[in-house]
Structures are given as C-alpha cells and as structure tokens.
Amino acid sequence: MYVAVKGGEKAISAAHELLAKVRRGDTREAELSVKQVEQQLPLAVARVMTEGAVYDPELAALAIKQSAGDLVEAIFLLRAYKTTLNRFGICEPINTETMQIERRISATYKDLPGGQVLGPTFDYTHRLLDFSLMAEGDVSEPSVADISPSAEMSAEPVSVEPVSKVLEILERENLMVSESDHQSEPTDITRDPITYPAERSARLQSLVQGDEGFLLALGYSTQRGYGRNHPFAGEIRIGEVEVSIVPEELGFEITIGAVQMTECEMVNGFTRHRDGEVKFTRGYGVGFGQCERKAMAMALVDRSLQAADYDEEVVSPAQQEEFVLSHCDNVEAAGFVSHLKLPHYVDFQSELELLRRIRAAEQSDSAKDMN
Amino acid sequence: MNSIALQIGFQEPVTDAQQVFRSLLKVMSEPGVIESLDQATTLETLCPAAFSTCLALLDSTTRIWLAEPFNSDAVAKNLSFHTGCRLTQTVGEADFVLCRADQLPQLDQLKRGSAEYPDRGCTLLVQVDQISDTALPESTVLRLQGPGIPGQRTLAISSLPRELIHYLTGRPDPFPLGLDIVLLADNVVTAIPRTTRVEVN
Amino acid sequence: MNPQTIREGYNFAYLDEQTKRMIRRALLKAVAIPGYQVPFGGREMPMPYGWGTGGMQVTAAVIGENDCLKVIDQGADDTTNAVSIRAFFRDLTGVRTTEKTEEATLIQTRHRIPEKPLQAGQVLVYQVPIPEPLRFIEPSEVETRKMHALEDYGVMHIKLYEDIAQFGHIATAYAYPVLVNGRYVMDPSPIPKFDNPKMDNSPALQLFGAGREKRIYAIPPYTDVKSLDFEDHPFEVQRWEQCCAICGSDESFLDEVIMDDQGAHEFICSDTDYCRERMANLEVTA
Structure with a gap:
C-alpha cells in the first residue's frame, strides 16, 4: 500500500542551508563584504535600486550578496522589504536641471551649453578582457588627472552651474512638443493598480521598475521597424540630484539628501499635431544610479506607447500599452513562471481524468462502429 | 480658531482596527446581521460604532463627506487627526458619506462608480437610533433577501426616513451599480449592500 | 496574541x-x-x-x-x-x-x-x-x-x-x-x-x-x-473507479501516485486531513 511522503518542513530548512553554502563558495576565499559589492559593483547596485524601487545602495548591495548575484532575485528582495516600510511623506519633484553632472552627452548637437561630458562610461572601451584585473593587490589607482578637457568633449564636468536641457532648447524654438508640470497629482501604482488606458505618470512609474532586458528588447524592436519612431539620443545625463520635502509643520522646502540618477530624453520623429503644427515628439527614461541602457530603452518604449496621442496605428508589441505594462515587471514575471514548480497534482489529475474519459468514450464509439 | 480637544482613538490600533473590520466584513457579507462595534468611544454626536468604523476604514487616500451635525470642528478635526482622511465639500466625490438618518444628502448625487468599475461607488454610513432583529416602537421592519441571507432575514431600524426606504425598495440603480449602506446605532452595526432585495413589512 | x-x-x-x-x-x-x-x-x-x-x-x-x-x-x-x-x-x-x-x-x-x-x-x-x-x-x-x-x-x-x-x-x-x-x-x-x-x-x-x-x-x-453548462450537456464532476489506497474513501478527490517505472498507479485522497480523520475513525471502530 502507498505510504504518503511527509517532512516538508525539514526539507525546506535543509534546502536553505545548502543554498547558504553555495552562496559562500569555497571558504578558503575571503568573504565578499556588502561594502565591497556597493563600491565595486555599482552598476549592479544601480539596477537593483531602480527595478527594486528603493534608493539605498547599501541595502541593494546586501540584496545582491544575499541573492548570490541573481539580480532579479535581489530586486525582489528589495521590493519585498519596501512593502514593510511606512511612508513618512512625499518628496517634491526632483529637478534634473540642477543635477551635478557626472556625465552628459547629446547625440543631436556637436557642442552645446554645458558641453559634452563623457564621464565614466563603457562607451569607446575596447571590449578586450583586461587580464590585469585578475592580478590581486597592486593595481595602480586609475587617474583622470592627466586627461585634458577639450572644448569638444571633456572627461570630467567643467562647471557646477545648472546645465540646461537639450530638449528645452528645441522647445523654445517651437520645434518640440512641450512637456511641463501641470501640477496634477501623479498616480501611485503601488496604491492604485494600473487601469487601461493608463495615465502617463502610471506608465512611467511602471517602466522605471520594468525589467531592463524586456524593455531593451522592446526598444530594440522599435528600431528594427516594429513601431518605428525615429529616435535620436537628445540628451543623456548622469549625476546627483537633491531631494527635498516640505514638512507640513514647517511649510517650506528642506533638502533631505541627494540621489544619483540617470536621465535620457529621446528626440523622436516629427509629426503634425492636432493643433496643426509640425513638431518633434519625445520619449523619457530615468532610473537610479548609472543605468544608461535602461534609461534609453525606457525612453524608446515611452515614445512608442504614445502612439494613440499622435493617431499612430498600434500594430507592434512595443506600442501596445496593456501588453507592455502588464508584462514588464520582472518580480511579477519571475514569480509566475517559477510558480510552475509548485505542485499542480490536483489540476493535472483533473486533466488526466478528463483525457482518459474522452479517449475511453472514443474507443468504445469506434468499437461500436466496428461491430 | 478654537482649540478642539483631541480624543483617544483606538486603544490598540492594530487589534481594534482588525476586529472592527471583521465585524464590517461579517455584516456586509451577511446583510441584516447585527454585530457589536465599540472599539472606540463616542465622539461628540458620533456614536461609538460610527467612530470605530471611521477609524478602521479611513486614511489619506479616502475622501469623506460629513452631514450636519457631524461636520463640526470636533468631529472633522478628530477624524483627520486620527486617520488623515480628506474631508470634501462635494458629496459627489466622496468615497464615504457619513450622516444621520434625518440628515440624508440627496442620494442620487452620491458616487455610483461605472458599469466597468462598480466598486468605485460611495459607501453610505448612516447613524440611526436603534437597530434590532425584532420590531421596535416607531421602527421600520425590513425583510431582506439576497446573497448572504439564507431564505430571508428581518431587520428593524428606528426612524428610517422615507427617502432611504424608497431607495432600498425601489433600487433605482441597476445592479452592479448601487449604494452600499452601513447602519450604525450606539455600539452596533448592520449593513444593506446593493445586492439585498428589501421589502417593508 | x-x-x-x-x-x-x-x-x-x-x-x-x-x-x-x-x-x-x-x-x-x-x-x-x-x-x-x-x-x-x-x-x-x-x-x-x-x-x-x-x-x-x-x-x-x-x-x-x-x-x-x-x-x-x-x-x-x-x-x-x-x-x-x-x-x-x-x-x-x-x-x-x-x-x-x-x-x-x-x-x-x-x-x-x-x-x-x-x-x-x-x-x-x-x-x-x-x-x-x-x-x-x-x-x-x-x-x-x-x-x-x-x-x-x-x-x-x-x-x-x-x-x-x-x-x-x-x-x-x-x-x-x-x-x-x-x-x-x-x-x-x-x-x-x-x-x-x-x-x-x-x-x-x-x-x-x-x-x-x-x-x-x-x-x-x-x-x-x-x-456554466448546457441543457444537453449538464455540468458533472470527476469520478474515479478506484478508491483511496490509504483510507478507502470513494467520495473524495483523489491524487494519482505512480508506483513504478511501468506506470502502475494508485490513488490517494488529496485532502490529507480528511484522509487522516477517516483512518483514525477506522482504527477506533476496528
């Protein structure tokens, strides 16, 4: 007779111990510290903060360590942590115009006020494995002091003055659809689930948290013709932006800190607007830390999702708002795909029973036909 | 501006809010059932059941409209202090409307939601003098049928105004639209959601 | 608490x-x-x-x-x-x-x-x-x-x-x-x-x-x-020809367990509490 298998609780705790062992690796090697992750894997930290929707490099680094480098798992850890936090207040909109520029480039103008600042980037590196990084110890300090800034392109920012936005220059010339703060309260997708058609604020929030890989593929698909929107990287800027709040009891703005952000504003193909004027259109991307690929992909998808605003025919995946927004979250997606590992004995048994019944009925029918 | 005394809300915010909610869930899912609700005290003219309900359901994401005499400084200030709820002067945008049976707003002005989103309608909180499962002097005895009710259930409400009886028996909004009504008296609560068919005995 | x-x-x-x-x-x-x-x-x-x-x-x-x-x-x-x-x-x-x-x-x-x-x-x-x-x-x-x-x-x-x-x-x-x-x-x-x-x-x-x-x-x-169903195809629930291999129930929903590589199978109650209680009652009456 069959004897039921028991012991779920024991098996679960043993599995957790095994996982801890795998995470630690060979104990003859020094343990990775959270600080090391935070300092030496800043781009991983940036992705986890952006998609995890919490700005805290230390916690993001902890999540990366705890998840053994599985960034989607780390993003999930940070999001689950966020659920438990009380909300103390809502900050004022950040102003990226006052960003302390670390990197700022425009692909639409050779030179412009504030200049082109290359900053720390993989662009123009030759993707050759650098075996010197394998050597431990005496790696010489990288130095940028001997890089002389030229008028055309500098490696480091030349000024700490606010640097005006490329798209605003076009706006002032009346060549670009204008976007301004219309003072309405943005939707909060953590409180009100997205309904379709979505408000732009809800859409952008969803895209910021969206999976980089998914958005990258969708953005790429628009470039290959599936919802083409003729993009130019109008401006990409990276740097620190101040965050401030207005406490009710004070009634005026106080700065509570600064966050590093990446912002991408895409200039997209012009079209005749409902008011009869011909202007460029635009897409917007943003994220925490240095996350240029994500911000660019987001800007492409933001633009493709504006199809309805410009009476464009919605024919490609990147233009379908419900499709994009309901599938871009990797915490949701990874959860639902992974749930297939849970037992489905009951549903499967139901299918088995039905299939056997259908086959039995068909066999007896064909047996009757033979007679 | 006069300084208004702030009262204590829930003694045990987490536990009390949970228990009030369970009572509300019980009466909303089993219309006409009467549950006790006394986790909070009286707040000026507001009975303990009504104050408890407000503390359990309201916060900075909900808008409430207060009828006379609940639109006093004392009630408004205490509700916004404890819950952070937003007071509105426009009854049609309120998520919750709080009134006494003899001070009903015009019912056809209340938010109904839409056929796609019928949940976006208003919840009407009505404070009455007495609620009972048997007839009371000067009460209206209602016969209730529908989801949550095996067969039928009787409910007696004192001084129920004509407009509300008309609304309940006539059901002018076709389902799934409609008002969900919570009735509060002293330290008891009952509810008549939009699904309940009501007849007057 | x-x-x-x-x-x-x-x-x-x-x-x-x-x-x-x-x-x-x-x-x-x-x-x-x-x-x-x-x-x-x-x-x-x-x-x-x-x-x-x-x-x-x-x-x-x-x-x-x-x-x-x-x-x-x-x-x-x-x-x-x-x-x-x-x-x-x-x-x-x-x-x-x-x-x-x-x-x-x-x-x-x-x-x-x-x-x-x-x-x-x-x-x-x-x-x-x-x-x-x-x-x-x-x-x-x-x-x-x-x-x-x-x-x-x-x-x-x-x-x-x-x-x-x-x-x-x-x-x-x-x-x-x-x-x-x-x-x-x-x-x-x-x-x-x-x-x-x-x-x-x-x-x-x-x-x-x-x-x-x-x-x-x-x-x-x-x-x-x-x-949901149709007049000529009324709704009906699953039935098994076997009963539970543990408690013998012929009224409960059964899960199939495979016993060997040839696919021999038995059926057991999916509701473990129901099955356990039936076994306890059987032991009392036995």
Whole structure:
C-alpha cells in the first residue's frame, strides 16, 4: 500500500542551508563584504535600486550578496522589504536641471551649453578582457588627472552651474512638443493598480521598475521597424540630484539628501499635431544610479506607447500599452513562471481524468462502429 | 480658531482596527446581521460604532463627506487627526458619506462608480437610533433577501426616513451599480449592500 | 496574541496598517458585488508572485489574534508551499494553526476546497493565479472589463460549446467557470470542478486574492454559484473507479501516485486531513 511522503518542513530548512553554502563558495576565499559589492559593483547596485524601487545602495548591495548575484532575485528582495516600510511623506519633484553632472552627452548637437561630458562610461572601451584585473593587490589607482578637457568633449564636468536641457532648447524654438508640470497629482501604482488606458505618470512609474532586458528588447524592436519612431539620443545625463520635502509643520522646502540618477530624453520623429503644427515628439527614461541602457530603452518604449496621442496605428508589441505594462515587471514575471514548480497534482489529475474519459468514450464509439 | 480637544482613538490600533473590520466584513457579507462595534468611544454626536468604523476604514487616500451635525470642528478635526482622511465639500466625490438618518444628502448625487468599475461607488454610513432583529416602537421592519441571507432575514431600524426606504425598495440603480449602506446605532452595526432585495413589512 | 511570537521589526501579519486598510476596503466592496473583480494596490510579499501572494495579502488583512489558521495546497497541509505559508503567518502573527478543517476559523487554500463541509463563521481564502475567467479567450483587460459590464458572456459559451463539438465533453477540468448570484462569470481559481458544487450556497465566506494581477473578489455565504453548462450537456464532476489506497474513501478527490517505472498507479485522497480523520475513525471502530 502507498505510504504518503511527509517532512516538508525539514526539507525546506535543509534546502536553505545548502543554498547558504553555495552562496559562500569555497571558504578558503575571503568573504565578499556588502561594502565591497556597493563600491565595486555599482552598476549592479544601480539596477537593483531602480527595478527594486528603493534608493539605498547599501541595502541593494546586501540584496545582491544575499541573492548570490541573481539580480532579479535581489530586486525582489528589495521590493519585498519596501512593502514593510511606512511612508513618512512625499518628496517634491526632483529637478534634473540642477543635477551635478557626472556625465552628459547629446547625440543631436556637436557642442552645446554645458558641453559634452563623457564621464565614466563603457562607451569607446575596447571590449578586450583586461587580464590585469585578475592580478590581486597592486593595481595602480586609475587617474583622470592627466586627461585634458577639450572644448569638444571633456572627461570630467567643467562647471557646477545648472546645465540646461537639450530638449528645452528645441522647445523654445517651437520645434518640440512641450512637456511641463501641470501640477496634477501623479498616480501611485503601488496604491492604485494600473487601469487601461493608463495615465502617463502610471506608465512611467511602471517602466522605471520594468525589467531592463524586456524593455531593451522592446526598444530594440522599435528600431528594427516594429513601431518605428525615429529616435535620436537628445540628451543623456548622469549625476546627483537633491531631494527635498516640505514638512507640513514647517511649510517650506528642506533638502533631505541627494540621489544619483540617470536621465535620457529621446528626440523622436516629427509629426503634425492636432493643433496643426509640425513638431518633434519625445520619449523619457530615468532610473537610479548609472543605468544608461535602461534609461534609453525606457525612453524608446515611452515614445512608442504614445502612439494613440499622435493617431499612430498600434500594430507592434512595443506600442501596445496593456501588453507592455502588464508584462514588464520582472518580480511579477519571475514569480509566475517559477510558480510552475509548485505542485499542480490536483489540476493535472483533473486533466488526466478528463483525457482518459474522452479517449475511453472514443474507443468504445469506434468499437461500436466496428461491430 | 478654537482649540478642539483631541480624543483617544483606538486603544490598540492594530487589534481594534482588525476586529472592527471583521465585524464590517461579517455584516456586509451577511446583510441584516447585527454585530457589536465599540472599539472606540463616542465622539461628540458620533456614536461609538460610527467612530470605530471611521477609524478602521479611513486614511489619506479616502475622501469623506460629513452631514450636519457631524461636520463640526470636533468631529472633522478628530477624524483627520486620527486617520488623515480628506474631508470634501462635494458629496459627489466622496468615497464615504457619513450622516444621520434625518440628515440624508440627496442620494442620487452620491458616487455610483461605472458599469466597468462598480466598486468605485460611495459607501453610505448612516447613524440611526436603534437597530434590532425584532420590531421596535416607531421602527421600520425590513425583510431582506439576497446573497448572504439564507431564505430571508428581518431587520428593524428606528426612524428610517422615507427617502432611504424608497431607495432600498425601489433600487433605482441597476445592479452592479448601487449604494452600499452601513447602519450604525450606539455600539452596533448592520449593513444593506446593493445586492439585498428589501421589502417593508 | 503573544508579542514574543511575532518576528521583531515587523507589524502584525507583515503588512503595514495602511496597506491592510486598502485591502479591507476592497474586500468590503468585493462582498457587496459578488463575483466582481475589485482592483487593489497589491504589494510585493516576501514570497514570489504566483506562489500565493494574493491569498496571503487577503489573509494578512483579515487575520486577528483570535483566529485559528489552516493552510492547504493541493488539499494537503504538508505540501512544501502550505508548510512555508503556515510558518510565515505563525511567525508574523503568533496565531494558532491547525490541520483540522473544523477547528480553523480561517483557511488559506491553493487549488482545493476541503472535503469536510465548511461551517458558518469560517472564512476560506483562495490563492488565485489568473482571476479573469475570460482571459484565455480575450487577452485584453479593456475588452474583458467591457464584457463583464455588459454581461456579455457569449464568447464563454461558444468556447465551452466548441469543446463539446471537438471532444464530446466540456474540456475544462479545473478553474471551471461559475456564474455568481446570476450576474458575474467568475474564475473559481484552479480548483478541480469536483469542488465547484461546494461553493454554491456555502455557509462560509469565500474570499479570492490575485496578487500579481492585483484583483480581489468574493462570494458571500449563502450565495448562488452555478457552474456554466448546457441543457444537453449538464455540468458533472470527476469520478474515479478506484478508491483511496490509504483510507478507502470513494467520495473524495483523489491524487494519482505512480508506483513504478511501468506506470502502475494508485490513488490517494488529496485532502490529507480528511484522509487522516477517516483512518483514525477506522482504527477506533476496528
């Protein structure tokens, strides 16, 4: 007779111990510290903060360590942590115009006020494995002091003055659809689930948290013709932006800190607007830390999702708002795909029973036909 | 501006809010059932059941409209202090409307939601003098049928105004639209959601 | 509630009070509109989406110190996911837990309704993966919402009828759609259709939580729940020619277990509490 298998609780705790062992690796090697992750894997930290929707490099680094480098798992850890936090207040909109520029480039103008600042980037590196990084110890300090800034392109920012936005220059010339703060309260997708058609604020929030890989593929698909929107990287800027709040009891703005952000504003193909004027259109991307690929992909998808605003025919995946927004979250997606590992004995048994019944009925029918 | 005394809300915010909610869930899912609700005290003219309900359901994401005499400084200030709820002067945008049976707003002005989103309608909180499962002097005895009710259930409400009886028996909004009504008296609560068919005995 | 039993640094039942209130308001609307899917601001839980986060959020909003909680997955109290969710709530609420259906005031379930009839006062919380019964016929939320608003369920009947034409049967064995209170077509979550009749006029309150899809819906006690069918193809539940290899029941839903590589199989009760109680009774009478 069959004897039921028991012991779920024991098996679960043993599995957790095994996982801890795998995470630690060979104990003859020094343990990775959270600080090391935070300092030496800043781009991983940036992705986890952006998609995890919490700005805290230390916690993001902890999540990366705890998840053994599985960034989607780390993003999930940070999001689950966020659920438990009380909300103390809502900050004022950040102003990226006052960003302390670390990197700022425009692909639409050779030179412009504030200049082109290359900053720390993989662009123009030759993707050759650098075996010197394998050597431990005496790696010489990288130095940028001997890089002389030229008028055309500098490696480091030349000024700490606010640097005006490329798209605003076009706006002032009346060549670009204008976007301004219309003072309405943005939707909060953590409180009100997205309904379709979505408000732009809800859409952008969803895209910021969206999976980089998914958005990258969708953005790429628009470039290959599936919802083409003729993009130019109008401006990409990276740097620190101040965050401030207005406490009710004070009634005026106080700065509570600064966050590093990446912002991408895409200039997209012009079209005749409902008011009869011909202007460029635009897409917007943003994220925490240095996350240029994500911000660019987001800007492409933001633009493709504006199809309805410009009476464009919605024919490609990147233009379908419900499709994009309901599938871009990797915490949701990874959860639902992974749930297939849970037992489905009951549903499967139901299918088995039905299939056997259908086959039995068909066999007896064909047996009757033979007679 | 006069300084208004702030009262204590829930003694045990987490536990009390949970228990009030369970009572509300019980009466909303089993219309006409009467549950006790006394986790909070009286707040000026507001009975303990009504104050408890407000503390359990309201916060900075909900808008409430207060009828006379609940639109006093004392009630408004205490509700916004404890819950952070937003007071509105426009009854049609309120998520919750709080009134006494003899001070009903015009019912056809209340938010109904839409056929796609019928949940976006208003919840009407009505404070009455007495609620009972048997007839009371000067009460209206209602016969209730529908989801949550095996067969039928009787409910007696004192001084129920004509407009509300008309609304309940006539059901002018076709389902799934409609008002969900919570009735509060002293330290008891009952509810008549939009699904309940009501007849007057 | 014993405060010592609650994990330090976390609120009772994990969620903050504001999130609970938001879920509670959604639940009140859900019972007022039986079978209608109320959108809610679903939160990340410390378990992955798809693993019961919707049911867990509903449980967290409903549970109180006087509750006694039972958690089942596939009908069983001892499957890994049930064990894990039960441990989570024990850790974060300190409430009593049980495996006995009749002792529980609150039951969170995935894919089954217990065999033992539920009683008045009990609350059954279902974990729901895809709340929209029309989703696999019409993928767009905008469209399915319209269909529900207009009570336009023609596509569902066509789909069921096409099954009959192709297979001679309605080819839906679980998550079999129901009509609630004569108005809304509802997905009962992936329970086997064997369990559908238990939903009809149940004295217990039934709550449904879909975390990833951010929807909550409900069936109040004593509410009509009818499985969709046709006059010439009435709804019927699964039957087995075998009985449970452990307790001998011929009335319960059975899981199939494979005994060897040749595919020899036996059947056992999916509801472990039901099976255990039958065995205990058999031993007493023996």
